[in-house]
Amino acid sequence: MTENSTWHLTHSQPHKFLDYFNPTNGFIRQINILLNRFKSVQNLCAEGETQEEFTHLRNELAFHLVKMSRWWGFDFCPQGLTGIRNPLFLTYVKAHLARNVNDESFFDTFTLQKHMHSGDAGHILVLGQDPFSTPDLTLYYGVDGKKNFRFATLTHTQETQWHRYSYPDFASAWLAAWSTHASAGDVRKNLSEYLAAEREHACARIWHQRYFHRNETQMGIRLYADATQQLSICKSPFGKAEFEAIVNSLAFDVVKHAFTGNITIADLLADNKTLDNSLRTANTLKHRARAHVATTVDPTLKAELDALLDSTLSYIPRRCSGT
DSSP, X not given: OOOOHHHHHHHOOGGGTOOTTOXXXXXXXXXXXXXXXXXXXXHHHXXXXXXXXXXXXXXXXXXXXXXXXXXXXXXXXXXHXXXXXXXXXXXXXXXXXXXXXXXXXXXXXXXXXXXXXXXXXXXXXXXXXXXXXXXXXOEEEEEETTSXXXXXXXXXXXXXXXXXXXXXXXXXXXXXXXXXXXXXXXXXXXXXXXXXXXXXXXXXXHHHHTTTOOOOHHHHHHHHHHHXXXXXXXXXXXXXXXXXXXXXXXXHHHHHHHHHHTSOHHHHHHTOSSSOOOHHHHHHHHHHHHHHHHHHSOGGGHHXXXXXXXXXXXXXXXXXXXX
């Protein structure tokens, strides 16, 4: 199926697949869908699609790529990631900002800070309320003049009290907010889980930052092995989910290298001493690659990527030659 402009106007609105205030939905799936939808919409625009609302959609998707890069803290170069020259990409973003004051305020906070006390940690742009807030606990999030994320609680007198610590991405602030206020049920169990999630997310952040970095084959295999080791020591459901997605995406990259080289996964591993090149290891990589396609890529790409995996062999037994 080739998605046309009508399909995208219905299915590619950012609110359909981005959930900024719920980090449990994960980074990798959301950014993969967003990037592919932007590329698809941009391609249709380049082919002559001129509907005004479709152009607005392209511009909005461009802005959300920038926003996600700040929200999750990944390295973002428009030309490197989308193939569009940085100045042209910025015109898309600015065209969207001219139509949306809230998005313009967010963008300004991370750039010129015309609306902020520049560099002032005490001047905070309110982003919104935590959707998991309860009558007993209302949480808000913001970005301060130092471009760090913050969280606040609503006091009994209806005043917003900002906590003094700052965080490099939204998920870190979200986890800190809930670990600070872990009080329901078994306090020690909940607090321990949130604290573990904070530590594990601090490690996952490094992987998110370089998610779009291109790695040659040998480095990709080493990264897969390293991430698998980190997954094995995760204690919290949040950390495990983050590293499952990271490991699966790296596994897909390894399998794709085998596909590109027209060799089996085991033969690819044979040139690298990080992992053994057994059938079991090769099958594990392929299984994780399938999980990546099933759960964290744009559904519009699933058939194409499943076909890639189907045509990549894990292992070919070697026959001993007779004498």
